[in-house]
Amino acid sequence: MSVATGTTVEKLEVSAHTIPTDEPESDATLEWDSTTIVVVRVHAGNAVGLGYTYTHDAAARLIEDKLAPAVRGLDLERDLSRAWHELGASLRNVGRPGMGFMALSAVDIALWDLKARLLEQPLVDVLGGVRDDAAIYGSGGFTSYSLERLADQLAGWVAQGIPRVKIKVGRSPDDDPARLDAARVAIGEDTELFVDANGAFDRDDAVAWAQRYADEWSANWFEEPVSSADLAGLRHVRESSPIDVAAGEYAYVPADFRNLLEADAVDCLQIDVTRCGGYTGFLHAAALAEQHGLQVSAHCAPQVSAHVCCAVPHFRHLEYFHDHVRVEQILFDGVLEPVSGALRPDRSRPGHGLELKA
Numbered sequence: 001m002s003v004a005t006g007t008t009v010e011k012l013e014v015s016a017h018t019i020p021t022d023e024p025e026s027d028a029t030l031e032w033d034s035t036t037i038v039v040v041r042v043h044a045g046n047a048v049g050l051g052y053t054y055t056h057d058a059a060a061r062l063i064e065d066k067l068a069p070a071v072r073g074l075d076l077e078r079d080l081s082r083a084w085h086e087l088g089a090s091l092r093n094v095g096r097p098g099m100g101f102m103a104l105s106a107v108d109i110a111l112w113d114l115k116a117r118l119l120e121q122p123l124v125d126v127l128g129g130v131r132d133d134a135a136i137y138g139s140g141g142f143t144s145y146s147l148e149r150l151a152d153q154l155a156g157w158v159a160q161g162i163p164r165v166k167i168k169v170g171r172s173p174d175d176d177p178a179r180l181d182a183a184r185v186a187i188g189e190d191t192e193l194f195v196d197a198n199g200a201f202d203r204d205d206a207v208a209w210a211q212r213y214a215d216e217w218s219a220n221w222f223e224e225p226v227s228s229a230d231l232a233g234l235r236h237v238r239e240s241s242p243i244d245v246a247a248g249e250y251a252y253v254p255a256d257f258r259n260l261l262e263a264d265a266v267d268c269l270q271i272d273v274t275r276c277g278g279y280t281g282f283l284h285a286a287a288l289a290e291q292h293g294l295q296v297s298a299h300c301a302p303q304v305s306a307h308v309c310c311a312v313p314h315f316r317h318l319e320y321f322h323d324h325v326r327v328e329q330i331l332f333d334g335v336l337e338p339v340s341g342a343l344r345p346d347r348s349r350p351g352h353g354l355e356l357k358a
């Protein structure tokens, strides 16, 4: 495989789109009523690569000012790996962890997609595919939902053939037993039930709830029981919890992943391709997890995650997050639909196969 010699990036376009949620949403530690996606398109010859991240629209200006000038003229065959380091270095004084790496992620995703399109190959094969599809779990179950809405959403995923679902917990812990009861009734005995506290609990409460989630509702995934900035706290919960503890959605730069792993903070490492530095950063973080003997789970942004999930050997599952599923269906043609609880990259299309609708 090789890109035609001398094919270089000619132009980068960026746009921000804010899309209202279908109803007000909350988890334990945040409330929101819209989602902003920043979309990058890079051009070379007749091909266009597409990438995006979910963040504030200020990232669009950051991309235009800091990253676009460095991308123009880039040789996709020779320079992609070097560009990731150079773009990251250019963000030093702006701040790399956080919005800086979200901006970089959108650009890296677009560049890999562009390279695959120039090669006329599906992205999964350019990244090094090891499987044909990526298992997903339905994710939503917001604390703002009525019990009826909660049950309908979860039952809808099960009806689609998705055998795992996740709900938010911890905003009003006294309300959670009724919510968990409703969830378990809606999904039946055979569907895996995950919970996400978004860092709401202190250590002792988190340990107590972990035991209850396991004993009373057979939950088997406890995400961010305490703040993911509290590495010792995550480890403490993990050592006492009968169910897997997960975190990683706020890991941006490689050191963030290393810190989580070296602290023995998680049973499964979450990686968000739109935050961790795109496909390049995802593969780096996944390799680090493998060295620590852990599987990885992809956080959010399902449509740009499916291909890279199929390129990671020790992959567990991909989050099919309600808000992002909706935004990606609204904005893009070529979205993948779940089949038998998984997203299967379409190998008949080059790149990741997504196109921004007119």
Ligand SMILES: [Mg+2]
Residues within 6 Å of the ligand: 196, 198, 223, 224, 249
């Ligand atoms: Mg989460």
